[in-house]
């Protein structure tokens with residue numbers, strides 16, 4: 001993936017018909033929603049996004065994104081580097097009404113304007129794939145044991161080795 005800055009906007013009147021694509025990085029400071037989850041503005045976010053029109057005339061937004069940034073470990077409260085990778089698979093619609101009529105297998109991206117803000121789009125996608133809990137999987141922090149032994153209560157511990165309880169599994173089920 002390219003490290004050049006992504007354009008701020010793409011023009012919906014041209015980019016789908018031309019089957020255009022963009023690739024590059026974006027500053028974390030511009031991602032206003034995901035910033036709330038982070039321990040700082042260091043890191044990088046890169047995306048590769050393709051625009052096309054499918055046989056049914058839907059304007060498809062596909063691609064992938066990759067992000068590396070620091071969050072706070074929920075166990076030791078120290079910074080923790082995490083990496084997120086996610087596919088982008090959206091259909092552009094003009095309003096909520098159009099979103100409702102969209103086939104369930106598609107996720108709508110509602111955009112009334114003729115410009116799509118790539119920062120908004122990437123921001124939203126990152127928030128959706130952000131794990132619910134983050135903590136160090138190795139090092140001294142992980143050796144402290146799980147939440148329940150640390151607090152001495154019987155509270156439910158999140159075990160990263162248990163696929164049923166992994167935040168990714170929870171999220172995957174939420175997405176369905």
Ligand SMILES: [Zn+2]
Nearest residue numbers: 073076136141
């Ligand atoms: Zn930790």
